[in-house]
Amino acid sequence: MRLKLVPSNTSWDFFKFSHISLGASALAMVVSIVLVFTMGLNFGIDFKGGTTIRTESSQPVDVGAYRQAISALDLGDVSITEVFDPSFGPGKNVAQIRIQAQGDAESVTPETIAALEQALSAVDPSITFPSVESVGPKVSGELVTSAAIAVSLSILAMLVYIWLRFEWQFGLGAVVALIHDVTLTMGIFAGLQLKFDLAIIAALLTIVGYSVNDTVVVFDRVRENLRKFKKMALKDVLNLSINETLSRTTMTSFTTLLALIALIVLGGDVIRGFVFAMTWGIIVGTYSSIFVAANILLMLGVKRDWSKEGDGGAGTQFANAER
Numbered sequence: 001m002r003l004k005l006v007p008s009n010t011s012w013d014f015f016k017f018s019h020i021s022l023g024a025s026a027l028a029m030v031v032s033i034v035l036v037f038t039m040g041l042n043f044g045i046d047f048k049g050g051t052t053i054r055t056e057s058s059q060p061v062d063v064g065a066y067r068q069a070i071s072a073l074d075l076g077d078v079s080i081t082e083v084f085d086p087s088f089g090p091g092k093n094v095a096q097i098r099i100q101a102q103g104d105a106e107s108v109t110p111e112t113i114a115a116l117e118q119a120l121s122a123v124d125p126s127i128t129f130p131s132v133e134s135v136g137p138k139v140s141g142e143l144v145t146s147a148a149i150a151v152s153l154s155i156l157a158m159l160v161y162i163w164l165r166f167e168w169q170f171g172l173g174a175v176v177a178l179i180h181d182v183t184l185t186m187g188i189f190a191g192l193q194l195k196f197d198l199a200i201i202a203a204l205l206t207i208v209g210y211s212v213n214d215t216v217v218v219f220d221r222v223r224e225n226l227r228k229f230k231k232m233a234l235k236d237v238l239n240l241s242i243n244e245t246l247s248r249t250t251m252t253s254f255t256t257l258l259a260l261i262a263l264i265v266l267g268g269d270v271i272r273g274f275v276f277a278m279t280w281g282i283i284v285g286t287y288s289s290i291f292v293a294a295n296i297l298l299m300l301g302v303k304r305d306w307s308k309e310g311d312g313g314a315g316t317q318f319a320n321a322e323r
Contacts (some may be wrong), residue, residue: 010243014290015235015298021291025180032187039190044197045077047144050100051108053116054083054131057124059096075112076100077195089296108134147201151182154205158212166219173296174215177288181211183279184284199274207281210256214249214289219297223243226302234301243287253286 044054045194049199055061070078075099081094099108099116109118113132120127155178163171180205189196221241229237263275 008247010246014239014241014294015240018295018298018313022295025292026215029183032183034188035190039193041186041190041196042193044195045079045100046198048100050098051113052112053097053129055092055095055097055120056130057094057127058091059124059126061093064125066095066120069123069296070116073100073112073115073119086102130164143198147198147222150201153207155179158208162216166223167263167302169297169300169302170219172300174212175291176296179213179294180206180288181281183287185281188280194276195273197273198296200277203274203277203281206278207285210282211285211288212287215293217248218245218289218294220243235298238298242294243289249286249289253282256282
């Protein structure tokens with residue numbers, strides 16, 4: 001028996017309340033921007049600066065015991081991760097502990113590091129501390145700038161790709177949808193004051209890729225239907241295309257969410273922020289590919305008289321480059 005989340009043949013009108021959906025999306029973006037600028041993002045150690053301590057032990061790393069021993073020191077944001085490397089020999093168990101900068105200091109003081117080492121040695125007498133590294137505010141500021149540039153360039157690259165493959169109206173619709181997804185993700189992190197670190201930047205870049213993939217699937221079908229139904233109104237072509245791809249879109253998002261929800265429950269604290277960002281991004285990305293990108297395309301319109309160009313198809317000269 002085949003699982004179907006939606007019927008194979010649907011004829012829903014996705015533009016019946018287009019003004020409401022666009023207005024709600026615009027309002028959500030404004031609220032997200034206000035939250036980011038008023039409440040601010042809860043930057044993690046990667047962006048605020050702090051100290052990274054590497055530990056090695058002959059005993060297996062017990063993250064829970066490490067965290068319990070350190071909690072008495074009241075160090076604030078502390079991240080403990082076990083490090084896996086194929087080059088490690090037997091009996092070599094490595095962990096990485098990251099501690100946020102304390103107060104106005106650029107890094108953790110030697111006294112605090114000594115207290116931490118003493119607390120961990122009480123849990124694991126075989127533990128050693130081969131390296132201690134500090135990340136100052138200058139490096140953290142550079143990371144913030146690099147992260148913003150990375151996300152901006154990824155969105156710009158998507159604009160160029162879709163512009164070349166389709167037409168500029170498609171590219172603009174897709175980019176507005178991407179900005180919508182990234183803005184709403186940053187907004188929910190600001191509103192809930194969830195930790196925002198480099199893992200969340202990786203999630204944002206992944207969301208950009210996932211969202212544009214969803215949008216391109218819909219746009220590809222739009223282009224095909226524009227060729228087949230040259231006299232059909234653009235709104236009807238868009239509705240037909242979204243309905244034809246709805247089953248694929250829904251099933252892909254649903255199965256991805258199943259895996260992400262399992263990771264939220266069972267994945268532990270280390271990846272929980274990344275997985276939450278991905279889960280939220282999948283939901284808003286699926287929504288935006290239908291209710292934002294397609295609505296923008298409907299508002300801008302698209303060239304329908306291709307016979308004068310002599311190519312007989314929609315899109316630019318690069319439209320069929322993959323064929």
